[in-house]
Amino acid sequence: MSRLILAAIFALAAPVASADAASSAKELARCQAMSATFKPKQKEIAKLKDARDEQAEIVETKGEAWDDVEVMRNASRKHAKTADAAKADYEAAKADLLRMELGLQEAVTALNADFEAYNQTCATQK
Structure with a gap:
């Protein structure tokens, strides 16, 4: 039962973590572009x-x-x-x-x- 709950938590957290990583990469690229100007x-x-x-x-x-x-x-x-x-x-x-x-x-x-x-x-x- 606890494995099932843990699996559900990780399944829900994975898209959020990847979205945060993508957002961070975009933010980093935006900041680098700003500083380059x-x-x-x-x-x-x-x-x-x-x-x-x-x-x-x-x-x-x-x-x-x-x-x-x-x-x-x-x-x-x-x-x-x-x-x-x-x-x-x-x-x-x-x-x-x-x-x-x-x-x-x-x-x-x-x-x-x-x-x-x-x-x-x-x-x-x-």
Whole structure:
């Protein structure tokens, strides 16, 4: 009788154990796939940061150039046109910098969300 009960318990537990093993294998594969995306995303963020920093230097240079010609704005119409062109160039560079900064922030926010999801579902507590 006890053998029959034991056999019934094992018969019921076997599908659950195999389902847990399959689920664990899928979970492991999902976690490995998630972690494999981190390095490429970090490299992309580094490239975005470098491009943003380079653009910030360009904006600084164009701002100084505009400041230099703005001083002479009232000297003549030609000087005023030169100052207007320098200001427009500076404003365009600032707009590019803002676009780059927002793109960088979006990429960092997305990576942080990926890290958080990985930590919540894949990282083990020790």
